[in-house]
Structure formats: structure tokens, C-alpha cells
Amino acid sequence: MIVIRVALDVPVFKLFDYLSVDATEADIGARVLVRFGNRRLVGLIVEVATKSELPDDRLKTCERILRDIPPLPKDWIELARFCSNYYQAPIGAALLGALPPRLRRVEPLPESPRSYAITQAGRLALEALPARQKSRRRLLETLRLAPLGSTSLAKIVRGSRAHIKDSLNKGWIAEQALSITPPNFTVAHELNGEQSEAIKQVCSELNRFASFLLLGITGSGKTEVYLNLIAKTLQAGRQALILVPEIALTPSLEALFRARFPETRLCLQHSGMGQAERVQSWLEASQGASHIILGTRLAVFIPIPRLGLIVVDEEQDSSYKQQEGLRYSARDLAIFRARQADVPVLLCSATPSLETLYRAQTGRYRILRLTRRAHQSARLPAIHLIDTRKNLLREGLSAPLLTALAQRLERQEQSLLFLNRRGYAPVLACTHCGWVSGCPRCSVRLVVHLSRQQLSCHHCGFEARIPRACPTCGNVDITPLGRGTQRVESEVAEKFPLARIVRIDSDSAGRHIKGLLETVRSGEADILIGTQLLAKGHHFERVTLVGVLNADAGLFAADYRAPERLFAQLQQISGRAGRAELPGEVFVQTRYPDHPLYRALLQQDYEGYAQDLLKERKIAGFPPFVHEAALRAQASSMESAISFLRQAASLAPASAGDLTIFDPAPASLARLSGLERALMVIQSSSRPQLQAFLHSWNQTLSANRTSVRWHFDVDPIEF
Numbered sequence: 001m002i003v004i005r006v007a008l009d010v011p012v013f014k015l016f017d018y019l020s021v022d023a024t025e026a027d028i029g030a031r032v033l034v035r036f037g038n039r040r041l042v043g044l045i046v047e048v049a050t051k052s053e054l055p056d057d058r059l060k061t062c063e064r065i066l067r068d069i070p071p072l073p074k075d076w077i078e079l080a081r082f083c084s085n086y087y088q089a090p091i092g093a094a095l096l097g098a099l100p101p102r103l104r105r106v107e108p109l110p111e112s113p114r115s116y117a118i119t120q121a122g123r124l125a126l127e128a129l130p131a132r133q134k135s136r137r138r139l140l141e142t143l144r145l146a147p148l149g150s151t152s153l154a155k156i157v158r159g160s161r162a163h164i165k166d167s168l169n170k171g172w173i174a175e176q177a178l179s180i181t182p183p184n185f186t187v188a189h190e191l192n193g194e195q196s197e198a199i200k201q202v203c204s205e206l207n208r209f210a211s212f213l214l215l216g217i218t219g220s221g222k223t224e225v226y227l228n229l230i231a232k233t234l235q236a237g238r239q240a241l242i243l244v245p246e247i248a249l250t251p252s253l254e255a256l257f258r259a260r261f262p263e264t265r266l267c268l269q270h271s272g273m274g275q276a277e278r279v280q281s282w283l284e285a286s287q288g289a290s291h292i293i294l295g296t297r298l299a300v301f302i303p304i305p306r307l308g309l310i311v312v313d314e315e316q317d318s319s320y321k322q323q324e325g326l327r328y329s330a331r332d333l334a335i336f337r338a339r340q341a342d343v344p345v346l347l348c349s350a351t352p353s354l355e356t357l358y359r360a361q362t363g364r365y366r367i368l369r370l371t372r373r374a375h376q377s378a379r380l381p382a383i384h385l386i387d388t389r390k391n392l393l394r395e396g397l398s399a400p401l402l403t404a405l406a407q408r409l410e411r412q413e414q415s416l417l418f419l420n421r422r423g424y425a426p427v428l429a430c431t432h433c434g435w436v437s438g439c440p441r442c443s444v445r446l447v448v449h450l451s452r453q454q455l456s457c458h459h460c461g462f463e464a465r466i467p468r469a470c471p472t473c474g475n476v477d478i479t480p481l482g483r484g485t486q487r488v489e490s491e492v493a494e495k496f497p498l499a500r501i502v503r504i505d506s507d508s509a510g511r512h513i514k515g516l517l518e519t520v521r522s523g524e525a526d527i528l529i530g531t532q533l534l535a536k537g538h539h540f541e542r543v544t545l546v547g548v549l550n551a552d553a554g555l556f557a558a559d560y561r562a563p564e565r566l567f568a569q570l571q572q573i574s575g576r577a578g579r580a581e582l583p584g585e586v587f588v589q590t591r592y593p594d595h596p597l598y599r600a601l602l603q604q605d606y607e608g609y610a611q612d613l614l615k616e617r618k619i620a621g622f623p624p625f626v627h628e629a630a631l632r633a634q635a636s637s638m639e640s641a642i643s644f645l646r647q648a649a650s651l652a653p654a655s656a657g658d659l660t661i662f663d664p665a666p667a668s669l670a671r672l673s674g675l676e677r678a679l680m681v682i683q684s685s686s687r688p689q690l691q692a693f694l695h696s697w698n699q700t701l702s703a704n705r706t707s708v709r710w711h712f713d714v715d716p717i718e719f
């Protein structure tokens with residue numbers, strides 16, 4: 001008997017041995033059907049051996065090796081194993097979690113589409129076929145123009161299945177390997193000097209691993225640069241992987257790819273796709289039949305046999321980090337993949353994360369700069385700061401903003417009001433002197449927990465009572481920042497009874513959002529009120545005014561990454577104003593108009609501001625100057641979550657060298673689906689040390705039984 005070692009998606013950190021009658025080395029990477037307890041599961045064969053550590057009579061025989069698709073390649077297994085080690089996730093969760101859901105199901109896969117071409121015999125037969133054999137003629141006529149896949153044929157030819165079968169038997173058509181000839185690239189612009197230089201730099205490394213940061217303001221032509229690089233990659237007979245934060249809501253992106261690469265075989269991959277469609281597209285890409293793979297974070301796991309280039313657009317976007325299950329960062333895995341495949345990787349951003357910027361500045365990534373707007377007509381919007389100490393807010397809106405709104409309504413232009421209701425835990429601030437509650441231990445801001453009347457630091461666990469008055473000026477009017485925006489919509493409706501108002505936020509579910517966005521695009525809305533969802537890549541021709549209502553909540557948020565995120569958001573959201581012929585204006589309401597962030601925003605100087613932030617991070621001892629992980633716990637009460645973490649800390653392995661475990665703290669999102677969530681941050685200046693420590697701690701914790709749900713989060717971006 002042969003022993004196969006199988007990864008299963010169960011929360012156990014090991015492989016499971018099964019017997020097989022017919023497994024060979026060639027089955028490594030194949031899916032396999034096994035019994036596990038009283039369930040039937042799909043697993044993945046990771047090793048084939050002659051012997052198990054368990055006695056033969058304790059081993060079950062696997063039900064069947066699924067050979068319906070080619071086994072996953074070795075480098076893919078290596079990627080998933082790396083993921084499991086790095087992110088402290090069970091091997092099975094990492095391997096199976098990286099597959100599209102349809103491949104983890106027990107039911108057999110639908111037949112994958114094949115491509116057909118007409119033969120010489122088919123051409124002759126077509127001449128002689130009587131006109132009444134309509135469908136048969138249609139099939140041959142279609143294929144005479146170009147080879148085509150079965151899915152497309154099904155749409156063109158009635159009863160295509162039977163006719164394909166029949167024509168195959170007669171030798172009129174033949175199955176064809178999926179097309180891999182490079183598609184054409186439509187040149188749209190003459191590149192400017194900076195663009196050409198950036199392309200030249202990457203092209204000099206096209207056949208080996210190199211990481212680049214493509215840094216340029218919105219509209220500087222970054223997309224154009226990577227489109228050209230993709231064209232070069234395809235011409236060399238290779239495939240390109242493009243990761244973007246969001247596709248489903250930005251149909252213009254797919255349209256752009258299709259327009260610039262006509263006839264291209266484009267593989268889309270995102271969670272909004274149907275399961276069948278997703279697996280189909282996954283299989284085509286992994287069999288080398290797609291030129292371009294365009295997807296969200298989960299696309300980083302598609303096996304790509306002829307990978308030639310990876311692009312990560314808007315690399316700073318937090319959606320690249322998966323926040324549940326396997327907590328990977330697709331951006332970081334993209335770098336791993338590029339190194340593994342020995343190809344260049346390009347991180348693109350106008351406002352890169354400080355981690356990336358720091359790596360670029362210390363020479364690990366090469367910086368390619370685009371400093372000018374690529375297109376004359378793409379004017380920068382004028383940004384105005386509205387000092388809300390002088391212009392008092394009513395229900396979150398200032399007088400100058402209301403005036404601007406009225407003007408747009410008169411001119412029949414659209415306005416966008418942007419408010420971040422979520423994502424920022426409430427921080428206490430004094431309305432009089434501007435004091436903000438800060439943690440005395442670690443220089444992040446304390447979060448208000450009204451129910452417990454406590455301020456707490458989500459980073460180091462420090463706790464204090466909510467003060468009755470401002471400690472600096474004695475003012476008793478201290479309130480959580482970012483409050484008072486809830487009634488914005490009704491206030492706007494009251495002020496402008498005739499305006500057509502659309503509100504879009506994460507509560508407006510999937511499909512619904514698409515409809516709403518369509519309403520805005522077609523001009524059937526005047527005022528659009530939305531959250532961060534709207535910052536990403538939407539293009540509304542008639543929006544000429546953007547109002548940012550509560551930017552300060554991001555300025556002084558509890559999370560030390562909040563300022564860089566706020567800057568990125570403000571820049572993205574400003575990019576929404578005046579993209580087309582109409583010039584745009586941005587109004588940012590703030591109590592702190594002199595804050596360095598706003599000054600940098602007005603001067604378009606992200607790098608300068610980021611430099612200051614990096615200095616602060618260094619002094620405070622935050623990433624990228626240290627490495628972080630978090631141990632997260634969820635329980636029915638906060639007490640049990642916290643006490644689990646305390647106990648876990650006492651079980652932590654002794655560690656030589658520099659390693660800090662902070663106190664447990666409630667998470668920003670303290671309650672989710674009825675469970676209370678807490679976390680404990682771990683820091684070390686040495687990555688290998690942190691990894692070794694987590695690994696051994698993980699083993700200890702796994703051996704202990706508990707009713708608390710817990711997991712590690714390596715390189716956490718939310719606290």
C-alpha cells in the first residue's frame with residue numbers, strides 16, 4: 001500500500017495519513033476524497049510515502065484521488081506552505097483556503113470548456129452541406145472565422161453539444177489547445193519622459209526578480225505605465241497578474257483592460273463572481289490559457305505557469321489584508337511569488353504605506369517616480385479647509401459647504417459628501433482647546449468605551465477612567481471625535497428638499513450598490529452621501545464638489561496607521577472631483593486646519609509628510625521599525641476573552657532577546673456576531689525571532705483546551 005499525506009481544512013496543525021492503492025508521485029498536488037470522522041472531505045495530497053508513523057490498521061483508505069484537473073504545481077504548494085508558516089495558520093486551512101471554494105466541494109466539477117478549430121475536411125464539408133442543416137452549418141461557419149471555446153459556441157449554435165460531438169466524430173473539427181498567442185495592445189498615448197523611463201527600468205529586469213515602487217500622484221499615468229509593461233510581458237509569451245483592491249464595483253477597470261488588449265484572454269477573479277465562473281477562470285489561468293489575470297487579493301493564489309509580471313495597484317489599500325480565516329497580506333505574498341517565479345513586481349500608489357515607502361527608501365525596492373499629471377485636462381481640484389471653530393457645524397455641515405452645495409444644484413452638477421462613520425474607534429477630544437486623549441505608555445490614542453466608562457489603549461492595553469473635564473483647559477465639553485454626523489442625510493434633505501439624494505455605505509449590500517452607482521453615473525442623483533466605499537476608483541463625470549465631513553476622526557484615531565490612511569483617502573476622494581471637463585473643488589471640514597497632514601495635502605506632498613510620520617514611528621517603536629503580531633480572542637464575554645489572553649501570556653515561551661508582549665485590550669470592533677473580541681500585541685525587532693516565538697507559542701496554546709476562539713494575526717493592520 002502507498003501512504004498519502006493529506007492536507008484537510010480542519011483546525012489542526014498537521015497532515016493526515018491515508019492509504020491509497022494507486023497514488024504516485026505525480027499525484028502530489030491533486031485533490032483527494034477522504035473520510036474524516038463521519039464526514040467526507042476534499043483534501044490535498046502534499047506528500048506520497050511508503051510508510052506512515054501510524055500502524056497500517058489504524059489508517060483509512062482514501063476514497064478516490066480526483067484527477068479531473070491537473071495537480072497543483074510544486075511552487076503553489078510551496079507558496080501555501082509559506083503562508084501557513086508565516087501566518088501561523090494550520091497547513092490544511094492555508095492550502096485549502098487558497099483554492100476557489102468550488103474546488104473544495106465534494107461534488108464533481110462541471111466539465112471544463114474546450115476550444116475547437118475547423119479542419120481541412122470540415123472546410124470541404126461545409127461547401128457541400130445543404131442550407132437546411134442550419135445549426136451544423138452555423139458551427140462550421142463560426143469556426144471557419146476563428147477557433148472558439150465551447151461556452152461561446154453554446155451561445156451561438158443551437159444544440160451545440162450534439163453538433164460538436166458529431167463534427168468531432170466526422171473529423172470536421174478538432175480540439176484545440178487554448179490560444180496562447182500574444183494579443184494586440186492598443187497604444188493610446190505617446191508616453192512622457194518619466195513614463196518611458198519607468199518602463200525602461202522595469203524592462204531591464206523583465207526576466208528576473210526585482211521589486212519596484214511606482215510612486216506618482218493621481219492622474220500621473222501609473223496605469224498607463226503598467227499597461228505598457230503588461231504588453232511587453234505578453235509579447236514575451238508570458239502571463240501577467242494584476243491585483244487591485246476592488247473590481248466588482250468598478251466596471252470601468254475591466255472595460256479598460258478589454259479596450260487596451262482586444263482579443264485578450266482575461267481571467268477575472270474576485271469574491272463577487274459565481275462559484276462556477278470563478279473556478280472556470282481559475283483553471284484557464286492555471287493552464288496557461290489566460291494572458292492577464294485581474295483580481296482582488298484572493299487572485300494572488302492562482303497558479304500561473306508562465307508568470308512574467310506582478311502588479312499591485314493601490315498597494316496601500318487595507319483590503320489586501322484578509323481579516324478572517326487565513327490572515328494573509330496579498331501585497332506581501334505578491335513579493336514572495338515574484339521572488340519564487342523570478343519575475344519583477346510593481347507596487348503602485350500615490351500614497352504608499354509607510355512600510356513600503358521605508359523599504360523603498362532603504363533600497364529594498366527601487367523607486368520609479370511620476371511627478372506630473374499625464375493629461376492636460378485632468379486638472380487638480382482646488383482643496384479648501386473649512387475651520388469649524390469659526391464656521392460652526394449644524395448636524396455635521398458648515399455654512400460654506402452648504403453654499404457650495406446650493407451652487408452645484410443650481411448648475412445641475414453633482415456633489416459628493418464623504419463621511420467615515422465606521423473604521424474609527426471613538427477618541428475623546430476637547431472642543432475648546434483641541435486636547436485629544438493619548439496613551440501615556442505608547443503614543444497611540446485612547447479609545448472611549450462608554451459602557452464601561454473607560455478609556456483604553458488598543459495597542460498596549462493601558463486603561464484609565466473617562467475624565468470629567470479636559471485635563472488641559474478644564475472645559476467639561478469633551479466629546480468623542482466624529483460624532484454628530486449621523487443626521488447628515490436628513491439635514492441635507494431638509495435644506496434641499498428638491499435634491500435627489502443617494503446614500504451609499506457598507507450597509508447597502510452588493511448588488512444594490514451597483515444599482516445606486518448606476519443612478520449616480522446616469523445623472524439621476526444630485527447629492528451622493530457615502531463612506532470610504534466611494535473613495536475607490538469610481539469615476540463620476542459630473543461630480544464637481546467633494547465635501548469631507550469628519551476628517552478629524554481619522555486625524556486622531558486610535559490606530560497609528562490612521563493618518564497615512566486618511567491622507568490616502570483624502571487624496572483618492574479629491575481625485576473624484578472634476579475628472580472630466582468640469583473643474584472640481586474639495587471642502588475639508590476640520591478643527592485643526594494647521595495640522596501637518598492638511599498642510600501636506602494642500603501642497604501635494606505625501607512623501608514629506610510620510611517622512612515625518614516615519615520619524616514618529618521610529619521614536620514610538622512601531623512598524624516598520626519593529627515587527628508585530630497579535631493574538632486575538634473571541635468569547636461570549638469580554639472578561640473571558642481578556643482572561644484567556646492573560647493566561648496565554650503566562651504560557652508564552654521564554655524568549656531570549658528582544659520581545660515584548662503588551663497587555664490584553666478590547667478590540668476596536670469590540671463586539672461582532674454576539675462575541676466579544678480582545679487582542680494582545682506582540683512586538684520584536686527581529687522577524688526570525690518573532691516567527692520562532694509565535695511558532696512555539698502556537699504549539700503550546702493548541703495543546704490546551706479552551707472554549708475561547710483564538711488565532712494569531714501576523715502583521716496586523718487593525719487593533
Ligand code: ADP
Pocket residue numbers: 189190191192195216217218219220221222223224225374375378
Ligand atoms: P494614474 O493611474 O496615475 O491615476 P492614469 O494612468 O489613469 O493615471 O492616467 C490619467 C489620465 O491620463 C488617463 O486619462 C490617461 O489616459 C491619461 N494619460 C496617461 N498617460 C498619458 C500620456 N502619456 N499622454 C496623455 N495622456 C495620458
Ligand code: ZN
Pocket residue numbers: 430431432433434435470471472473474475
Ligand atoms: Zn481643553
Ligand code: ZN
Pocket residue numbers: 439440441442443444457458459460461462
Ligand atoms: Zn498604549
